[in-house]
Amino acid sequence: MIEVHLWSSLRSLTGGQQVVEVEAATTGELLKELVRLHPGLQAPIDAGVSVAVDGRIIATGLSEPIPEDAEVYLMQRLRGG
């Protein structure tokens, strides 16, 4: 199981949970599992998210592998100038 850390304001969509456990081998699977467990997360994921895996920020890729014991954070989609 992978512990996915959410940003604080998503707690209102997960029944107060800021850490959600999912089974996932890739970033794409992780996002699907998050929505399956907490359908309210569909809106922020549709709005755009990035996934940080062991500190490396995956901006958009859905096929990035997630090691079993990885540290995973869901982040808002980054924008640049």
Place this chain on the structure above:
Amino acid sequence: MALDDQKSIFTFVGTRPDRPDGLDKVTGRARFGADAHAPGMLHGAILRSPHAHARIVKIDASKAEALKDVKAVVTRADFAEVPFEPGLEGEFWNVLENVMAGEKTLYDGHAVAAVAATSALAARDALKLIEVEYEVLPHVTDVDKAMEADAPVIREGAADYSVPEGMHPNVVRYHESGHGDVEAGFAEADLVVEDSFVTEATHQGYIEPHACLGSLGTDGKGELWCTTQGHWIAQKTCAALLGIETSQLRVTASEIGGGFGGKTTVFIEPVALALSRKANRPVKLVMNRSEVFRATGPTSSASMDIKIGMKKDGTITAAEGTFRLQGGAFPGAPGDMTAMCAFAPYNLTNVRQVGYDVMANRPKQAAYRAPGAPMGAFAVESVLDELCNQLGLDPVDMRLKNAAAEGSKASYGPTYERIGLVETLEAAKAHPHYSAPLKPGQGRGISCGFWFNHGGETSVSLALSEDGSAQVMVGTPDIGGSRASMALMAAEILGIPYENIRVTIADTASLGYNDVSHGSRVTYASGLATIKAAKHAVEKLCERAAAKWGIPVDAVKWENGCAVPSGPNAGDFDPLPLADITADMGATGGPISGHFEATPEGAGVSFGTHIVDAEVDPETGKTSVTRYTVIQDAGKAIHPTYVEGQYQGGAAQGIGWALNEEYIYGEDGRLQNSIFLDYRIPVASDLPMIDTVIVEVPNPGHPFGVRGVGETGIVPPLAAIANAVSNAAGVRMRQLPMSPPRILAALKDK
């Protein structure tokens, strides 16, 4: 990518050759947005709202249309014929609403109609004949007032899932993040400082106004030439707004006279194409400076509250920030980015940050180098400076004590990989500037800054010529010297001289999709793709050499621009130079090229530290920046002169933002300073020589260790200058810009 796999000894990378576009630009041969012409071309002009907020009751263009020189008039109705269901939504809808007003005009300068005529003069004259009946509505331009209960609602239903119940409809996005227990952290502190800060909206200030030439037939096939940071996004957006297939619109990026984030979207391009479709002739549109100020993206204005607790030894015990960003009459102000970046330089046990995206009757904000980060850094680093002053701490030592490093938990959540903040602070402490004595009346300011950087979709092709030279086709407009850095990276892999490589910005019909030149991504992502494309070509060169020698390809390696036999059974052959292989490539298997396409995901974050000396004239309130030093981690500087240029450019723009630049709105909601005479950007005489120090802590996500450098350089200046000015004036400056009237008022209230 393991650091062991990284190249660390270079032949071409790290040198400072002449820029390939230099001669064209100094001789006027370079073609910018307004330099395009076409047979039968018409000239466009846009009618803009004089009201900050008004309902459009009626538009009557019949008198304009009756003129013989006028060939087309368009309004929002000409964009409404989108055949795809459910029509435009999300950001495409926002862009359309910004490009041409629908039911309401939402800010002073909002486009309401456009004309194409046989001359620019005729087009401008025709605008005067278009009659628009407005019902003027209440407006709001200030971020804090836009959140108050009685503020006029700009658009009902614009808020997304994130906004807590009970907030004003002008609050459209909400972000909260952090970790630990801030209240417990504040209880541990020996001193807690709490303060509020304001920054005004500023424009990116690119010298080249928006300009384009569009041609679109009734068959839905078109061509667009424009000044842009991303011609694929221009293609996609224009196609969506006009209801045509993306691949039927070919877009070519002109040379660009500055963008800084402001040319990552479209403003006039869909209008030129809509006029062209209606007139059945090419249409050129060029903004004047006033239009650029009134109707293209400035950065957000901000209102911020910061609270930081510290022990006497300088340890930060807790930090909390609330960041309210105004993004014009559309969602998109980067309150979330401000929140995530503000405390990122520090290793904090207890931190909480909240960001608001607030709409007001102003133009739609656009990205501006590290969007959102400079304002947050100004507020946070000002409070840190105040804590140092009150506790008698050295500002660099305090930052070193709290600095994030590899393994630290970032304020936005994850654990940092290898980063270079500590190295920039150590370089600052060792720099002669930091120990130089100050003259009476001068103050010194320090600030750190952080930016994420970005990868993005990228496609590069490289083709070798018979004479052994190479051409590289990239899809990222060259906004900061990328043709030079791409050529250096290709030269490093191919082993041929820099001068033998020509880098071209390909149009949308000549290469796969490329994300915009933004997010400090070009040297990182297009560079990575160039390296991989060159390696792809090298594989083919080795195959040709192996075939010539009659040995397995794995017995051939590439060294110094030559194929050489490698290994015990490879045989004894003289090195085969690249040009010898390409000379007869037509007879040995055909043309040799390399290609790479991917979305690289290892951009690597970046940090910088700035040192500023300033003095304030107490009689006039004028501030002079007397010395400035930028220290920033580049990972690996491919072309150090360009890296230094990015550092200096960030500091120069930051000086303008900190001291003079601001959007000034009247009570009527109209912009009062829409020309450069009244909106004052720094000129050479306002700037000291800006010293630079390139720190190189390799990014593990790039073959050469590159980190983006384009944006981080504008994050620390606002705070570093404000701290210098506050220390010189003896009063904390809480509002930017620190223009002479604000300095005088602060001195009076001291």
